[in-house]
Amino acid sequence: MKLTVTRDELLGRLSNIQNVVEKRNTMPVLSHFLLDARSDGSRITATDIETGIREPLEAAVATEGVLCIPARKLFEIVKELEGDISLESEDAQWLQVSSGKSSFRLACLAPEEFPSWPEMEEAVEVKLKPDVLEALVERTLYSAGESDTRYTLNGLLFHIEGKRLIVVGTDGHRMALMESELEAAAPEELKVIVPRKTASEVRKFLSSEEDVSVHIGKNHILFKVADVEFLARLIEGTYPNYHQVIPEKNDKLVTMDREAVIKALKRVSIMSRERSNAVKLDLEAGLIKLTSTNPDLGEANDEVAVTYDGEALSAGFNARYLLDVLQAMGTESVRFELHDQLSPTLLKEDGNENYRCVVMPMRI
Amino acid sequence: MASRDRRFTEDKTVLCVDMDAFFASVEQKTNPRLRGKPIAVIGSQGRTVVTTASYEARAYGVKTGMNTYEARRACPRIIFVVGNNARYTHTCREMEKIFLRYTPDVEVYSVDEAFLDITHSHRLFGGPVAVAAKIKEEVRDLFDIPCTVGIGHNVLMAKLASDLGKPDGLNWIKKEDVAGVLDPLPVDELWGIGKKTAQKLEKMGIRTCGELGRAPASLLRNKFGIYGETISCMGRGELGRAVEPTQGETEQVKSVGHSITLPADVTARADVEAWLLRLSDMVGRRVRRHGLMGRRITLTVRYSDFETVSKRVTLDAATSDTHMIYYAALKAVELLNIKGAVRLLGVSVSQVGEDHGQMHLMEEDRKRRDLLGAMDEVNNRYGDGAATWAVLRGRAERKRSRAGVISPAWRPTGVRNVQLK
Numbered sequence: 193m194k195l196t197v198t199r200d201e202l203l204g205r206l207s208n209i210q211n212v213v214e215k216r217n218t219m220p221v222l223s224h225f226l227l228d229a230r231s232d233g234s235r236i237t238a239t240d241i242e243t244g245i246r247e248p249l250e251a252a253v254a255t256e257g258v259l260c261i262p263a264r265k266l267f268e269i270v271k272e273l274e275g276d277i278s279l280e281s282e283d284a285q286w287l288q289v290s291s292g293k294s295s296f297r298l299a300c301l302a303p304e305e306f307p308s309w310p311e312m313e314e315a316v317e318v319k320l321k322p323d324v325l326e327a328l329v330e331r332t333l334y335s336a337g338e339s340d341t342r343y344t345l346n347g348l349l350f351h352i353e354g355k356r357l358i359v360v361g362t363d364g365h366r367m368a369l370m371e372s373e374l375e376a377a378a379p380e381e382l383k384v385i386v387p388r389k390t391a392s393e394v395r396k397f398l399s400s401e402e403d404v405s406v407h408i409g410k411n412h413i414l415f416k417v418a419d420v421e422f423l424a425r426l427i428e429g430t431y432p433n434y435h436q437v438i439p440e441k442n443d444k445l446v447t448m449d450r451e452a453v454i455k456a457l458k459r460v461s462i463m464s465r466e467r468s469n470a471v472k473l474d475l476e477a478g479l480i481k482l483t484s485t486n487p488d489l490g491e492a493n494d495e496v497a498v499t500y501d502g503e504a505l506s507a508g509f510n511a512r513y514l515l516d517v518l519q520a521m522g523t524e525s526v527r528f529e530l531h532d533q534l535s536p537t538l539l540k541e542d543g544n545e546n547y548r549c550v551v552m553p554m555r556i
Numbered sequence: 557m558a559s560r561d562r563r564f565t566e567d568k569t570v571l572c573v574d575m576d577a578f579f580a581s582v583e584q585k586t587n588p589r590l591r592g593k594p595i596a597v598i599g600s601q602g603r604t605v606v607t608t609a610s611y612e613a614r615a616y617g618v619k620t621g622m623n624t625y626e627a628r629r630a631c632p633r634i635i636f637v638v639g640n641n642a643r644y645t646h647t648c649r650e651m652e653k654i655f656l657r658y659t660p661d662v663e664v665y666s667v668d669e670a671f672l673d674i675t676h677s678h679r680l681f682g683g684p685v686a687v688a689a690k691i692k693e694e695v696r697d698l699f700d701i702p703c704t705v706g707i708g709h710n711v712l713m714a715k716l717a718s719d720l721g722k723p724d725g726l727n728w729i730k731k732e733d734v735a736g737v738l739d740p741l742p743v744d745e746l747w748g749i750g751k752k753t754a755q756k757l758e759k760m761g762i763r764t765c766g767e768l769g770r771a772p773a774s775l776l777r778n779k780f781g782i783y784g785e786t787i788s789c790m791g792r793g794e795l796g797r798a799v800e801p802t803q804g805e806t807e808q809v810k811s812v813g814h815s816i817t818l819p820a821d822v823t824a825r826a827d828v829e830a831w832l833l834r835l836s837d838m839v840g841r842r843v844r845r846h847g848l849m850g851r852r853i854t855l856t857v858r859y860s861d862f863e864t865v866s867k868r869v870t871l872d873a874a875t876s877d878t879h880m881i882y883y884a885a886l887k888a889v890e891l892l893n894i895k896g897a898v899r900l901l902g903v904s905v906s907q908v909g910e911d912h913g914q915m916h917l918m919e920e921d922r923k924r925r926d927l928l929g930a931m932d933e934v935n936n937r938y939g940d941g942a943a944t945w946a947v948l949r950g951r952a953e954r955k956r957s958r959a960g961v962i963s964p965a966w967r968p969t970g971v972r973n974v975q976l977k
Contacts, residue, residue, distance in 0.1 A: 338872050341883035363872055364921055365914055432918050467874070468912030510914060536917060555913030 193229045193257025193281040199273055199291070201250050206267040208420065209238035211393055212245045213263040225263045226306045227279075229253045238263060239307055243390045244423040246309065257281055260301040269296055310423065312414055315407035316378055318352065322398040322417070325406075328359040328370050329391045331520045331547060335368035336361035336388055344429040347385040350408070352378045360434045366513045367437055368520070371546040382408055385431055390415075390424035397422075437550055439536045442529035444505055446475060447542060448498040450526045453480070454518050456494040460484045461511035463492035470554050471511040475530070476504045484511075507533040508556035514539075517549040567731060569684050570799055571672040572706040572714035573655065573691060576723040578668035580610035581701040582647055583637045594618065595635045596627050599819075607639055611723055644668075646939045647699060654694045658687050664802045671711050673799035688726050709734075712795035715747040734793040739766035746790055753780075753787065765791045812850065813904025814838045821860045821897040828898060832885045833878075834948055835903040840878035841932060843905055849874035849912075850905030853884035857892060858900035866902075867892045876911055877921075878928055 206225075214222035225238040227249070234249040259281050266289070270277065273291040280288040284303070289296040320328075329348065337345035340363060349360040355377045360369045390413070397417040398404070407414040415422040457471060464470050464484040474481040480498050485491040507530065518526060523541040530537050533556065539549040575581065579597040584590045594613035596606045606627050609618040616631035627634055648667050655662045658681060661673035674687055681687045688705040695703050706718025707728035716737070721727030729737050743765055744754035760779065762768050768776075768791030776784030789795065814835050822828060832855075843850060854868040867888040875881065885903050916922045934943040 339870065340872050341869075341880060341887060362917065364917055365873065367917060432920075436919060437917050465910070465912065467909045468914075470912055508913070534915065550917060552915045552917045555915060 194255040195229050195251045195253045196278045197251040203270050205249050212238045214240045221305045224260045228258050230256050246421040248419050258303040260303045260306050313409040315409035318406050319403045322404055324372050325404050326398040329395045331370050332359045332361035332368040334516045335366050337363040344431050347387045347427045348391050349431045350384050352382040365552050367550045369548050385427035394422050439538050442531045444502045444530040446498050446500040446528040452496050456482050456496050457511045460492045460494050469511045470508050472508050474506045477501050508554035513551045567709040568675045570714040572718040573670045574704050574718040575668040576702045577608050577610050579608040579639050585700050594631050595637050597637050597639045642940045661799050661801045663799045671799045710795050713793050741765045743768050811904050811906035812843050815902030817900045821899050823897050831901050833882050836882035837878045839903050840881050843876040847911050848908050849876045851907040854904045855885050855888035856902035860897040860899045
């Protein structure tokens with residue numbers, strides 16, 4: 193294998209794969225990427241078994257070949273180089289990297305060891321605007337679990353029903369759900385769980401204008417974003433029934449200024465008990481009082497004016513959960529829909545029914 | 557420091573209630589055919605170490621820690637009885653209720669020993685001796701087993717008084733008699749001074765507590781460091797430690813754990829899982845009882861060759877749910893990649909804090925919380941294992957008669973971590 197590539201092209205492409213390659217030393221081959229150099233188009237592939245990424249590399253190929261190269265090391269080298277870079281394999285073991293007067297010899301692995309790109313089974317394709325997909329992921333991912341032993345929670349549910357795509361994240365204490373309309377109806381109802389890491393990585397590539405094409409199969413999901421392909425193994429198992437969790441009878445409707453309540457929550461939670469982040473909300477006509485107490489520290493009180501004329505209600509919340517939701521929202525005013533102090537509270541942007549968040553209170 | 561210094565000098569009235577040959581007494585009480593006979597309780601059929609010998613057996617020289625062969629050589633007529641942990645812990649818990657009638661400051665030190673600070677309450681009951689006598693009577697009435705009560709002006713002297721008063725005794729070492737009692741007493745009869753320390757002291761020419769108390773503190777400090785100062789005080793019958801009530805000790809808790817030396821080494825994955833569920837249940841119950849939750853679950857595995865490894869799993873949110881603890885322990889098993897025969901398993905929960913009452917969104921989580929609450933109530937009322945998992949029923953039932961070896965540091969209440977032995 194022998195090729196020449198510009199520094200910026202190689203650096204950009206290597207930067208794309210850094211989060212996907214495995215950092216832990218469980219399987220050495222996973223800390224490598226596969227470079228497939230062809231005169232009719234070269235390709236880079238990286239995977240951690242769960243998520244795979246494949247992208248083209250713009251390079252002038254003199255001799256075709258395949259090599260399995262340490263991803264982190266080559267990235268570090270390229271960062272420090274200037275000008276065009278030449279990559280040349282001596283055999284399946286060694287790669288010569290040179291640019292100007294600098295040269296490196298890098299130990300490589302045999303390409304046969306690299307896991308093959310899974311065959312995508314029969315799939316349903318949907319098209320999404322990049323900004324729509326970004327919002328869907330951005331506004332639900334914070335609610336998803338990270339290292340829950342109920343592994344289905346460590347991902348986002350993509351639920352497609354006709355022309356509706358619903359993305360859901362929950363960790364069992366709170367849930368975020370965002371709905372979006374598809375351009376064309378899907379032929380069948382689909383429910384798949386996309387691993388957290390995949391969703392989080394895809395998000396970084398959504399700055400382009402082109403539509404994202406999402407292929408959903410039985411075991412895999414493939415995102416095609418411009419010339420980059422993401423393939424992930426779907427999380428097997430049953431996602432909790434999110435419909436059941438959305439409260440429908442919440443009769444106490446409160447509208448308030450988003451910024452004002454964010455600021456008050458941040459102030460008051462300073463005095464919350466460590467780890468609990470508990471803040472008490474006392475709702476009365478025209479007003480929410482926020483309180484936190486910590487027997488070791490003292491207490492904090494604040495007030496926010498709201499639009500509300502129903503009966504009084506007190507409930508405790510983890511301030512972190514409320515802040516996460518409020519900061520993910522974009523409108524000037526937001527709506528809290530409450531029932532009582534033991535039931536889930538629904539939060540919405542004012543005038544937007546497509547983004548709904550449910551937060552379970554704390555016992556006070 | 558000021559408050560600590562005060563503790564050294566401030567005299568208390570402390571009771572030490574020590575059950576006489578506890579496990580053996582309970583067994584003799586439950587099975588009348590064992591009464592009056594030399595018996596020895598052993599941890600399980602797979603193990604062979606004597607946990608407790610009855611007084612009849614002790615007369616033949618049978619001691620705790622002997623193996624069955626040694627015990628039989630000392631006393632050919634000895635009867636070996638496999639211990640029933642659930643029975644002991646239940647008895648212990650009931651006994652704590654008796655103690656709490658006399659003072660809130662009860663430290664259940666181990667399954668068969670408790671300290672009671674009655675400094676302020678004994679007058680209500682007619683003085684220290686009256687309290688001690690009443691407790692002995694109540695224990696006798698309720699369980700028909702003997703205990704010895706020691707009275708002293710601190711934990712150390714109360715413990716010594718009960719040691720010297722055994723069996724079935726009531727012994728008060730009054731402040732003015734302390735010097736006289738300690739003067740001829742060999743140092744290793746003092747609680748907290750082990751054989752090794754005693755040997756080192758003997759090389760320094762110190763054999764009795766009196767000699768220990770009179771030895772220059774600097775000499776002891778040079779030899780033993782800070783511990784030297786402690787034992788110097790102990791030689792004079794002083795101990796800077798108050799009774800630490802086991803109820804309400806939640807503030808300083810860092811972790812809650814249980815470990816068990818298995819009745820016999822296990823290799824099958826299903827067996828490991830069953831034991832882990834059992835341990836997770838014990839830990840979960842104790843965490844819940846104290847209104848706590850923890851985020852980090854640590855699994856400890858000791859192989860048959862005594863190599864000990866552990867793995868921890870940190871969860872997104874703190875939990876007190878047996879299932880979550882169990883699943884985390886299973887994940888740790890996965891990560892550890894257990895191979896070989898397992899001798900001991902331990903599960904502990906750390907990063908512990910108060911349960912701040914975050915409610916669950918999912919119906920199934922709420923139901924499970926309610927279920928665990930109901931199981932806790934049943935088990936509190938009818939004893940451990942009254943309500944348990946079917947999988948444990950099958951497996952553990954078979955093993956019930958040869959349940960694992962209870963750690964001597966086991967405490968029925970209180971959340972202190974049980975150290976691996």
